[in-house]
Amino acid sequence: xxxxxYLVRHAKSSWVNPSYSDFDRPLNDRGRRDALEMARRLKxxxxxxxxxxxxxxxxxxxxxxxxxxxxxxxKKQVFMQKRLYEASSETLIEIIQALDHSIRxxxxxxxxxxxxxxxxxxxGEPVGxxxxxxxxxxKLDSDDWNLAGICAADLLFLDYPKTQT
Numbered sequence: 001x002x003x004x005x006y007l008v009r010h011a012k013s014s015w016v017n018p019s020y021s022d023f024d025r026p027l028n029d030r031g032r033r034d035a036l037e038m039a040r041r042l043k044x045x046x047x048x049x050x051x052x053x054x055x056x057x058x059x060x061x062x063x064x065x066x067x068x069x070x071x072x073x074x075k076k077q078v079f080m081q082k083r084l085y086e087a088s089s090e091t092l093i094e095i096i097q098a099l100d101h102s103i104r105x106x107x108x109x110x111x112x113x114x115x116x117x118x119x120x121x122x123x124g125e126p127v128g129x130x131x132x133x134x135x136x137x138x139k140l141d142s143d144d145w146n147l148a149g150i151c152a153a154d155l156l157f158l159d160y161p162k163t164q165t
Contacts, residue, residue: 003140004156005096005122005148006042006049006107009115011035011066012132013059023085027062034133034161035066041159043070047137049107051077053095055084060109063133071107084110089117096122099145106145122148123155134160 011031020026027035042048052073054064064078083091092114099106108115112130119127119136127136137156140148 001104001143003103003142003145003148004047004049004105005138005140006047006105007115007119007122007130007136007138008038008063008067008107008109009112009130009132009134010055010057010060010109011038011063022057024058026058031059031132032062032066035063036070037161038133038135038159039067039070042067042135043072047105048072049105050103051079051099051105052107052109053079053081053084054109055087055111056080056082057085057111060084060111064109067107067109073107084108084114087111087114089114089121092118093121093149096148097146101144101146103145119155119158122153124153125155127155127158130158131160131162134158 011027011034013025014028054060116130123138136158139154142151
């Protein structure tokens with residue numbers, strides 16, 4: 001059975017307080033609204049992941065807090081992966097390849113440029129620059145996550161807050 005992957009870039013963060021480290025920057029109000037909107041769009045499309053793997057950066061966790069109620073993912077199926085913070089696209093793909101083969105759909109919540117580059121490498125499609133709160137949905141033509149980046153894959157859709165549904 002093919003695998004479905006949702007690559008999600010964290011929502012818009014706040015730069016108001018310069019004393020915060022990059023890792024500790026929170027979402028701003030627009031980021032919280034946008035993340036919730038994207039969660040609703042995924043839910044409306046019936047695109048519900050079985051598991052979520054997230055960067056532990058504050059802005060990623062706060063994005064996750066907006067996604068979880070809409071996506072109905074059990075918190076036991078949410079995993080923090082510190083390698084996602086400052087990950088290369090290769091590292092992101094390695095994390096995907098390590099997923100258990102029994103999982104049919106997964107959401108990876110991370111940062112640019114790795115989210116954009118991984119979407120392009122996995123799908124073979126030029127996706128450009130994915131703005132904050134973007135979702136790239138990719139179908140892998142394999143029943144083995146280990147073949148992500150090797151087997152054929154299709155870009156199902158790209159969505160972000162400013163697109164019309």
